[in-house]
Amino acid sequence: xxxxxxxxxxxxxxxxxxxxxxxxxxxxxxxxxxxxxxxxxxxxxxxxxxxxxxxxxxxxxxxxxxxxxxxxxxxxxxxxxxxxxxxxxxxxxxxxxxxxxxxxxxxxxxxxxxxxxxxxxxxxxxxxxxxxxxxxxxxxxxxxxxxxxxxxxxxxxxxxxxxxxxxxxxxxxxxx
Numbered sequence: 790x791x792x793x794x795x796x797x798x799x800x801x802x803x804x805x806x807x808x809x810x811x812x813x814x815x816x817x818x819x820x821x822x823x824x825x826x827x828x829x830x831x832x833x834x835x836x837x838x839x840x841x842x843x844x845x846x847x848x849x850x851x852x853x854x855x856x857x858x859x860x861x862x863x864x865x866x867x868x869x870x871x872x873x874x875x876x877x878x879x880x881x882x883x884x885x886x887x888x889x890x891x892x893x894x895x896x897x898x899x900x901x902x903x904x905x906x907x908x909x910x911x912x913x914x915x916x917x918x919x920x921x922x923x924x925x926x927x928x929x930x931x932x933x934x935x936x937x938x939x940x941x942x943x944x945x946x947x948x949x950x951x952x953x954x955x956x957x958x959x960x961x962x963x964x965x
Contacts, residue, residue: 824906826905826906826907827905827906829905830901830902830905834898834902838854838855839852839853839854839898840852840853841853841898841899841902843863844860847863847865848862848863848864849861849862849863850863850871850899850902850903852876852895852898852899854895856881856882857879857881857882858879858880858881859876859878859879859880859887859895860875860876860880861873861875861876861899862875863903864913866911867908867909867911868903868904868908868909868910868911868938869903869904869908869909869910869911870910870911870912870913870941871896871899871900871903871910871911871912871913871937872913872915873896873912873913873914873915873919873926874913874914874915874919876892876895876896876899877892877919877921886921886922887921888921888922889921889922889924889929889930892921892926892930893930893933893934896912896930896934897934897935897936900934900935900936900937901936903936904936909937909938909939910936910937910938910939911937911938911939911940911941912931912937912939912940912941913941913942914926914927914940914941914942914947915942915943916942916943918942927940927942927947937950938950938951
């Protein structure tokens with residue numbers, strides 16, 4: 790209505806009391822920036838030559854090192870829940886079982902990625918228990934991986950501990 794009056798006033802030469810239209814500058818949304826911890830984690834991945842990414846609409850995680858790929862199932866209940874039995878072998882380029890050293894390195898790197906937002910990581914060892922190089926992973930691998938907070942088996946918490954992931958990362962990982 791004010792616009793019509795100002796147009797009529799401009800044509801008829803009257804109504805000098807009204808101020809002309811003023812337009813406010815456009816409000817541009819600030820670009821979304823990565824959280825500092827997530828950015829540091831991604832920079833570390835680039836430096837060390839691997840990548841960890843969430844896949845399948847948040848139901849999986851993929852670890853890539855060169856051409857080799859490992860995938861695992863993941864859930865999001867009170868932090869991340871990583872199912873160990875789903876990540877026992879390289880999927881590509883040639884499927885083969887992971888060695889203990891590879892499993893420790895991959896589990897550590899995936900754990901650091903999943904916990905960099907400050908939420909706890911629960912590792913789920915389903916029945917039958919995961920075996921890496923003919924040894925039970927819960928007794929040989931998990932004590933050497935620092936970033937998990939809970940071990941769950943058959944929907945019951947078997948072990949709970951304070952993760953060492955709250956400490957600043959040194960940039961080196963066991964077995965790398």
